[in-house]
Amino acid sequence: MEHVSNKHRVELSSDITRAIDMQPKSPKCVYCGAPHGTTQDHVPPKSFFPTPKPSNLITVPACWSCNAGSAKDEDLFLATFMFTEAGVTDTGKKLWDQKLHRMYKKNIGLRKLIASSLKKIELTTLAGIYLGRRLAIKPDKIRSERVVNKIVRGLYYHEFKEPLSPSVEIVSHFLQRPSEISYVEKFAPMLLFGSRKWPGVFEYRFNRVVDQPKGSMWVIRFFGKIVFWAVSSPFCSIKS
Ligand SMILES: [Zn+2]
Numbered sequence: 001m002e003h004v005s006n007k008h009r010v011e012l013s014s015d016i017t018r019a020i021d022m023q024p025k026s027p028k029c030v031y032c033g034a035p036h037g038t039t040q041d042h043v044p045p046k047s048f049f050p051t052p053k054p055s056n057l058i059t060v061p062a063c064w065s066c067n068a069g070s071a072k073d074e075d076l077f078l079a080t081f082m083f084t085e086a087g088v089t090d091t092g093k094k095l096w097d098q099k100l101h102r103m104y105k106k107n108i109g110l111r112k113l114i115a116s117s118l119k120k121i122e123l124t125t126l127a128g129i130y131l132g133r134r135l136a137i138k139p140d141k142i143r144s145e146r147v148v149n150k151i152v153r154g155l156y157y158h159e160f161k162e163p164l165s166p167s168v169e170i171v172s173h174f175l176q177r178p179s180e181i182s183y184v185e186k187f188a189p190m191l192l193f194g195s196r197k198w199p200g201v202f203e204y205r206f207n208r209v210v211d212q213p214k215g216s217m218w219v220i221r222f223f224g225k226i227v228f229w230a231v232s233s234p235f236c237s238i239k240s
Contacts, residue, residue: 029063037061043154050094086223172230
Protein backbone atom coordinates (compact mmCIF):
# COMPACT_ATOMS: atom_id res chain seq x y z
CA MET A 1 0.00 0.00 0.00
CA GLU A 2 1.37 3.38 -0.96
CA HIS A 3 2.18 5.58 1.96
CA VAL A 4 1.87 9.35 1.62
CA SER A 5 3.29 11.30 4.53
CA ASN A 6 1.50 14.34 5.96
CA LYS A 7 4.44 16.49 4.89
CA HIS A 8 4.08 15.19 1.36
CA ARG A 9 0.33 15.89 1.42
CA VAL A 10 0.87 19.52 2.46
CA GLU A 11 3.44 20.01 -0.33
CA LEU A 12 1.13 18.39 -2.84
CA SER A 13 -1.84 20.56 -1.90
CA SER A 14 0.23 23.77 -2.02
CA ASP A 15 1.50 22.70 -5.46
CA ILE A 16 -2.10 22.29 -6.64
CA THR A 17 -3.13 25.67 -5.19
CA ARG A 18 -0.19 27.33 -6.94
CA ALA A 19 -1.04 25.63 -10.23
CA ILE A 20 -4.66 26.85 -9.98
CA ASP A 21 -3.49 30.40 -9.16
CA MET A 22 -1.19 30.38 -12.17
CA GLN A 23 -3.94 29.34 -14.57
CA PRO A 24 -5.04 32.33 -16.66
CA LYS A 25 -8.41 33.51 -15.32
CA SER A 26 -11.06 34.23 -17.92
CA PRO A 27 -12.20 37.85 -17.71
CA LYS A 28 -15.72 38.75 -16.63
CA CYS A 29 -18.38 39.41 -19.23
CA VAL A 30 -18.44 43.20 -19.72
CA TYR A 31 -22.23 43.15 -20.18
CA CYS A 32 -23.62 41.01 -17.35
CA GLY A 33 -20.58 40.52 -15.09
CA ALA A 34 -20.71 36.71 -15.41
CA PRO A 35 -17.32 35.15 -14.56
CA HIS A 36 -16.78 33.52 -17.94
CA GLY A 37 -16.20 36.21 -20.55
CA THR A 38 -14.65 33.59 -22.78
CA THR A 39 -15.84 34.91 -26.15
CA GLN A 40 -14.78 38.06 -27.98
CA ASP A 41 -17.80 40.17 -28.87
CA HIS A 42 -17.45 42.74 -31.65
CA VAL A 43 -18.47 46.33 -30.86
CA PRO A 44 -20.40 47.26 -32.95
CA PRO A 45 -21.45 43.84 -34.30
CA LYS A 46 -19.25 42.51 -37.08
CA SER A 47 -22.32 42.26 -39.32
CA PHE A 48 -22.47 46.08 -39.49
CA PHE A 49 -19.32 46.10 -41.65
CA PRO A 50 -19.40 45.08 -45.30
CA THR A 51 -16.57 42.89 -46.53
CA PRO A 52 -13.66 43.28 -46.68
CA LYS A 53 -13.87 44.11 -42.96
CA PRO A 54 -11.30 46.43 -41.38
CA SER A 55 -8.65 44.71 -39.24
CA ASN A 56 -8.99 47.12 -36.31
CA LEU A 57 -12.48 46.20 -35.09
CA ILE A 58 -13.11 46.48 -31.35
CA THR A 59 -13.74 43.31 -29.35
CA VAL A 60 -14.58 42.89 -25.66
CA PRO A 61 -14.82 39.80 -23.43
CA ALA A 62 -18.38 38.49 -23.20
CA CYS A 63 -20.14 35.37 -22.01
CA TRP A 64 -21.63 33.20 -24.71
CA SER A 65 -25.20 34.21 -24.01
CA CYS A 66 -24.54 37.99 -24.13
CA ASN A 67 -22.47 37.54 -27.29
CA ALA A 68 -25.09 35.59 -29.21
CA GLY A 69 -28.25 36.79 -27.44
CA SER A 70 -28.78 40.02 -29.35
CA ALA A 71 -28.36 38.72 -32.91
CA LYS A 72 -32.07 39.07 -33.75
CA ASP A 73 -32.20 42.67 -32.48
CA GLU A 74 -29.08 43.45 -34.51
CA ASP A 75 -30.55 41.93 -37.69
CA LEU A 76 -33.72 44.00 -37.22
CA PHE A 77 -31.62 47.12 -36.54
CA LEU A 78 -29.68 46.64 -39.78
CA ALA A 79 -32.71 45.79 -41.89
CA THR A 80 -34.72 48.73 -40.50
CA PHE A 81 -32.09 51.33 -41.18
CA MET A 82 -31.56 50.03 -44.71
CA PHE A 83 -35.02 51.53 -45.37
CA THR A 84 -33.77 54.99 -44.44
CA GLU A 85 -31.24 57.21 -46.19
CA ALA A 86 -28.51 54.93 -44.74
CA GLY A 87 -29.61 52.30 -47.26
CA VAL A 88 -28.50 54.38 -50.23
CA THR A 89 -25.02 55.11 -48.93
CA ASP A 90 -22.08 53.09 -50.31
CA THR A 91 -21.95 51.02 -47.12
CA GLY A 92 -25.70 50.50 -47.09
CA LYS A 93 -25.70 49.29 -50.71
CA LYS A 94 -22.80 46.90 -50.04
CA LEU A 95 -24.42 45.47 -46.90
CA TRP A 96 -27.70 44.96 -48.74
CA ASP A 97 -26.02 43.27 -51.70
CA GLN A 98 -23.61 41.13 -49.66
CA LYS A 99 -25.96 39.83 -46.99
CA LEU A 100 -29.11 41.68 -46.09
CA HIS A 101 -31.15 41.00 -49.22
CA ARG A 102 -30.81 37.23 -48.64
CA MET A 103 -31.70 37.53 -44.96
CA TYR A 104 -34.68 39.74 -45.83
CA LYS A 105 -35.92 37.34 -48.50
CA LYS A 106 -35.68 34.27 -46.26
CA ASN A 107 -36.95 35.79 -43.00
CA ILE A 108 -40.72 36.23 -43.28
CA GLY A 109 -41.01 37.45 -39.66
CA LEU A 110 -38.49 40.19 -40.34
CA ARG A 111 -40.33 41.24 -43.54
CA LYS A 112 -43.60 41.51 -41.63
CA LEU A 113 -41.95 43.59 -38.90
CA ILE A 114 -40.48 45.96 -41.47
CA ALA A 115 -43.79 46.24 -43.34
CA SER A 116 -45.62 47.10 -40.13
CA SER A 117 -43.01 49.76 -39.33
CA LEU A 118 -43.50 51.61 -42.61
CA LYS A 119 -45.78 54.57 -42.08
CA LYS A 120 -46.95 57.43 -44.26
CA ILE A 121 -45.71 60.69 -42.80
CA GLU A 122 -46.27 64.35 -43.60
CA LEU A 123 -42.93 65.76 -44.68
CA THR A 124 -42.01 69.40 -44.12
CA THR A 125 -38.68 71.18 -44.37
CA LEU A 126 -37.13 72.92 -41.35
CA ALA A 127 -38.45 76.17 -42.85
CA GLY A 128 -41.96 74.71 -42.75
CA ILE A 129 -42.41 74.02 -46.47
CA TYR A 130 -44.77 71.09 -46.99
CA LEU A 131 -43.25 68.35 -49.17
CA GLY A 132 -46.15 65.93 -49.20
CA ARG A 133 -46.74 62.46 -47.80
CA ARG A 134 -43.95 59.91 -47.94
CA LEU A 135 -43.36 56.38 -46.71
CA ALA A 136 -40.96 56.38 -43.78
CA ILE A 137 -39.89 53.72 -41.35
CA LYS A 138 -40.51 53.97 -37.64
CA PRO A 139 -37.82 51.88 -35.91
CA ASP A 140 -38.76 49.59 -33.06
CA LYS A 141 -37.75 51.90 -30.21
CA ILE A 142 -37.10 49.27 -27.54
CA ARG A 143 -35.14 46.89 -29.76
CA SER A 144 -33.05 49.53 -31.53
CA GLU A 145 -32.16 51.20 -28.22
CA ARG A 146 -31.24 47.79 -26.80
CA VAL A 147 -28.70 47.36 -29.62
CA VAL A 148 -27.22 50.81 -28.97
CA ASN A 149 -27.13 50.35 -25.18
CA LYS A 150 -25.14 47.15 -25.59
CA ILE A 151 -22.73 48.90 -27.96
CA VAL A 152 -22.24 51.71 -25.41
CA ARG A 153 -21.51 49.21 -22.63
CA GLY A 154 -18.91 47.54 -24.86
CA LEU A 155 -17.35 50.87 -25.86
CA TYR A 156 -17.20 52.01 -22.23
CA TYR A 157 -15.12 48.93 -21.39
CA HIS A 158 -12.94 49.42 -24.44
CA GLU A 159 -12.23 53.08 -23.71
CA PHE A 160 -11.88 53.04 -19.94
CA LYS A 161 -10.57 49.48 -19.43
CA GLU A 162 -13.17 48.77 -16.78
CA PRO A 163 -16.68 47.39 -17.12
CA LEU A 164 -19.71 49.55 -16.48
CA SER A 165 -21.57 47.81 -13.68
CA PRO A 166 -24.69 46.03 -15.01
CA SER A 167 -26.66 48.01 -12.41
CA VAL A 168 -25.79 51.31 -14.14
CA GLU A 169 -28.50 52.15 -16.62
CA ILE A 170 -27.81 53.32 -20.16
CA VAL A 171 -30.42 55.45 -21.87
CA SER A 172 -30.24 56.07 -25.60
CA HIS A 173 -32.34 57.89 -28.12
CA PHE A 174 -32.52 57.85 -31.93
CA LEU A 175 -32.21 61.41 -33.22
CA GLN A 176 -34.60 61.31 -36.12
CA ARG A 177 -35.03 64.99 -36.89
CA PRO A 178 -32.22 67.30 -38.08
CA SER A 179 -33.24 69.74 -35.32
CA GLU A 180 -32.55 67.04 -32.69
CA ILE A 181 -29.13 66.33 -34.19
CA SER A 182 -28.18 70.00 -34.26
CA TYR A 183 -29.36 70.36 -30.65
CA VAL A 184 -27.13 67.47 -29.54
CA GLU A 185 -24.22 68.84 -31.60
CA LYS A 186 -24.22 71.81 -29.21
CA PHE A 187 -22.83 69.40 -26.61
CA ALA A 188 -19.90 68.51 -28.92
CA PRO A 189 -17.33 70.43 -26.83
CA MET A 190 -18.25 68.16 -23.92
CA LEU A 191 -17.51 65.08 -26.01
CA LEU A 192 -13.88 65.78 -26.65
CA PHE A 193 -12.43 63.01 -24.51
CA GLY A 194 -12.16 60.87 -27.56
CA SER A 195 -13.57 59.78 -30.86
CA ARG A 196 -13.12 56.95 -33.28
CA LYS A 197 -14.23 56.46 -36.82
CA TRP A 198 -14.67 53.72 -39.42
CA PRO A 199 -15.78 56.06 -42.18
CA GLY A 200 -19.22 55.39 -43.59
CA VAL A 201 -19.95 52.60 -41.11
CA PHE A 202 -19.52 53.65 -37.51
CA GLU A 203 -18.18 56.56 -35.52
CA TYR A 204 -18.52 57.86 -31.99
CA ARG A 205 -17.55 60.66 -29.65
CA PHE A 206 -17.70 60.39 -25.90
CA ASN A 207 -16.76 61.71 -22.50
CA ARG A 208 -17.41 60.91 -18.89
CA VAL A 209 -18.08 62.92 -15.78
CA VAL A 210 -14.85 63.62 -13.88
CA ASP A 211 -16.13 63.03 -10.35
CA GLN A 212 -18.74 60.43 -11.38
CA PRO A 213 -16.88 58.23 -13.88
CA LYS A 214 -19.82 55.89 -14.37
CA GLY A 215 -21.64 58.87 -15.86
CA SER A 216 -20.72 59.04 -19.53
CA MET A 217 -22.18 60.45 -22.72
CA TRP A 218 -21.93 59.25 -26.27
CA VAL A 219 -22.93 60.35 -29.75
CA ILE A 220 -22.88 57.46 -32.19
CA ARG A 221 -23.38 57.66 -35.94
CA PHE A 222 -24.11 54.59 -38.05
CA PHE A 223 -23.56 54.55 -41.83
CA GLY A 224 -22.88 58.28 -41.78
CA LYS A 225 -26.60 59.01 -41.30
CA ILE A 226 -28.19 57.34 -38.28
CA VAL A 227 -27.40 59.22 -35.09
CA PHE A 228 -28.04 58.06 -31.52
CA TRP A 229 -27.35 59.95 -28.31
CA ALA A 230 -26.69 57.88 -25.18
CA VAL A 231 -25.83 58.44 -21.55
CA SER A 232 -24.90 56.12 -18.73
CA SER A 233 -25.91 57.30 -15.31
CA PRO A 234 -24.98 55.90 -11.90
CA PHE A 235 -28.07 57.71 -10.57
CA CYS A 236 -30.53 55.70 -12.68
CA SER A 237 -29.73 52.21 -11.50
CA ILE A 238 -31.66 49.35 -13.04
CA LYS A 239 -33.90 47.72 -10.48
CA SER A 240 -33.52 43.98 -10.46
ZN1 LIG B 1 -22.80 38.16 -20.19
